[in-house]
Amino acid sequence: MPSVILRDTKLQGNLTQKDSITIDGLLLGDIKSQEIIISENGNITGNLTAELNIEVGGQVNGDISSDRIHINKTARIKGKLFHRSLVVDEGAQLEIASTTKKKLNNKSNNVL
Amino acid sequence: MFFKKYKKNQDQVDGFSHLGESSRFEGEIDCKGEMEIAGKVNGNIKAKKLRILESGTVRGTVYAEDVEVLGYISGNIESQNIHLGEKAIVKGDLNFENNLSVLAGADILGRIQKIKKDKLKKVDTDKVKYLDHTKAAS
Numbered sequence: 108m109p110s111v112i113l114r115d116t117k118l119q120g121n122l123t124q125k126d127s128i129t130i131d132g133l134l135l136g137d138i139k140s141q142e143i144i145i146s147e148n149g150n151i152t153g154n155l156t157a158e159l160n161i162e163v164g165g166q167v168n169g170d171i172s173s174d175r176i177h178i179n180k181t182a183r184i185k186g187k188l189f190h191r192s193l194v195v196d197e198g199a200q201l202e203i204a205s206t207t208k209k210k211l212n213n214k215s216n217n218v219l
Numbered sequence: 220m221f222f223k224k225y226k227k228n229q230d231q232v233d234g235f236s237h238l239g240e241s242s243r244f245e246g247e248i249d250c251k252g253e254m255e256i257a258g259k260v261n262g263n264i265k266a267k268k269l270r271i272l273e274s275g276t277v278r279g280t281v282y283a284e285d286v287e288v289l290g291y292i293s294g295n296i297e298s299q300n301i302h303l304g305e306k307a308i309v310k311g312d313l314n315f316e317n318n319l320s321v322l323a324g325a326d327i328l329g330r331i332q333k334i335k336k337d338k339l340k341k342v343d344t345d346k347v348k349y350l351d352h353t354k355a356a357s
Contacts, residue, residue, distance in 0.1 A: 108237070108239040108240045108241070108257060109239050110237055110238045110239040110242045110258070111236060111237045112236045112238075113232045113234065113235070113236045113252065114232060115232045115236075115250060115251040115252040116236045116248065116249065116250040116251070116252070116254065117247075117248070117249040117250070118244065118246060118247070118248055118249075119246045119247040119248075119249075120244060120245045120246010120247060120262055121244070121245050121246060122242065122243070122244045123242065123243045123244075124239060124241055124242040124243070124258070125241035125242075126239065126241060128239075128242070132236070135246075136246055
C-alpha cells in the first residue's frame with residue numbers, strides 16, 4: 108500500500124518505502140522508494156532516491172536520483188539530478204546540475 | 220468576510236495521511252489533521268487524530284487528541300481519547316483525559332492514568348523537545 112502525506116503534516120527524518128510515496132506536506136530528510144511523487148504543496152529538504160520514477164510538482168532542496176524524472180510546471184528545485192530520462196515542463200524553476208547515466212543503483216529492495 | 224472564509228478552507232485538508240505497510244520512517248511526525256500508520260515508525264508522533272493499524276508499529280511517544288491503536292506501540296500515549304482494539308499491544312503508559320476504551324484481547328504493559336484536563340493542554344507540543352531517537356535506533 109502506498110504512502111500519502113497530506114499538506115497538514117510535517118515530517119522530520121528519513122522515509123523508506125517499497126512501493127510508492129506521495130507527498131504534499133513538508134519533509135526534512137531523505138526519501139527512498141520505488142516511486143516518489145511530490146505534489147504542488149510538497150516541500151522537501153533532502154535527497155530523493157527512487158528506482159523507477161520521480162515526479163516533482165513542489166519544492167525540493169536536494170539531490171534527485173531516479174530512472175525517470177518528471178518535473179512539472181509548478182516545481183522549484185535546487186540540487187543535482189541523476190537520471191536516465193528527464194522531462195521538464197514549461198514554467199519550472201530550476202537551479203540544478205543534471206547528469207544522465209546509463210545505469211543507476213537505486214534498488215529499494217533492501218530497504219526493509 | 221468572504222476572503223477569510225476562503226482562507227480557512229485552504230487550511231483545511233480532506234482525508235488523512237497514510238503511511239503504507241511497507242514504509243519505514245525514522246524521525247518526528249507532526250500532523251495537524253488525521254493520520255494512519257500501517258508501517259513502522261521510530262520516533263515521536265504529534266497528531267490530531269492518530270490510527271495505528273494492525274500492521275503498524277510505533278516506537279515513540281504519541282501526543283494526540285484521539286488515538287486508536289489496532290497494532291503495536293512501544294511508548295507512552297498522551298491523548299484525550301484512547302481506543303485499543305482487539306489485537307492492540309501497548310508497551311508504555313496511557314494518559315488520557317476523557318475516554319479510554321479497551322476491547323477484549325488487547326495487551327497492555329504499563330500504567331493507565333486519567334489526568335486532569337488542564338494538564339494536557341499545557342503540553343505545548345510545538346515545544347516538546349524531540350528526543351534523540353536516532354541514538355536509540357542504532
